[in-house]
Amino acid sequence: MNQSITFCSSTADDFKSALAELKTLTAEVKRTREDCAILRQENKDLTERLDKAESKILELEQYSRLNNVEIKGLPLTVKDRAAEMALRIAQTIKIPLDLADIDIAHSVKTKNSNDANLIIRFTTRTKRNHFLEAAKKANLSTSDIDFTGPKQRIYVNEHLTPHNKRLLGAAIGKKREMSWKYVWTKNGSILARKTETSDVIRINCQADLSRMT
Numbered sequence: 001m002n003q004s005i006t007f008c009s010s011t012a013d014d015f016k017s018a019l020a021e022l023k024t025l026t027a028e029v030k031r032t033r034e035d036c037a038i039l040r041q042e043n044k045d046l047t048e049r050l051d052k053a054e055s056k057i058l059e060l061e062q063y064s065r066l067n068n069v070e071i072k073g074l075p076l077t078v079k080d081r082a083a084e085m086a087l088r089i090a091q092t093i094k095i096p097l098d099l100a101d102i103d104i105a106h107s108v109k110t111k112n113s114n115d116a117n118l119i120i121r122f123t124t125r126t127k128r129n130h131f132l133e134a135a136k137k138a139n140l141s142t143s144d145i146d147f148t149g150p151k152q153r154i155y156v157n158e159h160l161t162p163h164n165k166r167l168l169g170a171a172i173g174k175k176r177e178m179s180w181k182y183v184w185t186k187n188g189s190i191l192a193r194k195t196e197t198s199d200v201i202r203i204n205c206q207a208d209l210s211r212m213t
Contacts, residue, residue, distance in 0.1 A: 055204075061161045063187040067103070067128050068159035069135075071118040072110070073152050074142065079107035079116040086120045088145045089156070093134040101127050119159060132156060142195075158185050171203050174212045 030069035071085065078085050082105035103121040110117035122128035135156035138144070142152045160168060168183070168190050175183045175192065182193040183203075190203040192212055201211050 009146065031080050033122075037098065048157065058086060058161060058163050062164060065161065065199060066157040066188055067123070067125050068119055068121045069128060070157050070159045071120065072115045072157075073154040074118065075147065075149070076114055076116050079118070082106055082116075082118040082120060083116060085116075085145075089135060089140065089154070090112070090131060092139045092144050093131075094141065095131050095134050096212060097127070097131065124132065160185065164188065164190060167203060167206070174209045178212050180212055 013213075017113055032174060071082075071089070074085060082100060083102050086102060087097055088101070101123055103123045104120065105120050108117050108119055120131075122131065135154075140154040142149070142154060142158070144154070164185075168185065171183045171190055174180070178194075179192045181191060181196070184191055191200050192203055193200045194212075201208070203209065
């Protein structure tokens with residue numbers, strides 16, 4: 001009988017010990033879960049802060065280009081005469097312009113090795129806007145500015161950042177896919193409109209393309 005009592009007592013002690021260990025493990029699991037929840041929230045907060053910082057950098061990068069236009073479609077032979085080309089285009093579209101109105105003019109590399117890609121930075125945004133608006137309305141070609149050789153369309157556009165160029169391309173693709181009527185840029189922003197009477201939406205990121213339905 002003493003052996004039985006001893007066994008029961010030992011079993012009870014083992015049970016108490018196991019129960020205490022289980023409570024300890026349960027508490028540790030709870031703390032671990034709480035720590036994981038805190039870490040997930042911190043990670044979420046850091047991701048949001050990083051996204052906001054990246055958006056701000058992209059916004060500032062585009063803002064720095066608001067006095068610029070990008071000219072494409074001219075032959076590669078003019079790549080070192082960017083300012084001269086801007087003046088010739090201005091004369092053709094009847095926009096008063098002289099060298100004092102141009103802050104910087106240079107060429108940049110392009111995938112098409114046969115065409116020049118010119119960046120013109122104006123001293124004022126007003127002058128840039130007048131030049132850009134008139135050039136777009138004119139639908140220029142190389143023959144309009146007295147170039148010999150095959151006639152080629154000249155494109156004068158806002159100078160977008162690489163990020164916004166990719167986003168604009170994606171928006172144009174979405175426009176075709178969803179049969180929207182308009183996608184355009186204004187002051188570095190990408191805008192879209194389904195019909196003449198529908199609301200204009202601003203495309204700031206890839207996620208905004210889902211609004212084009």
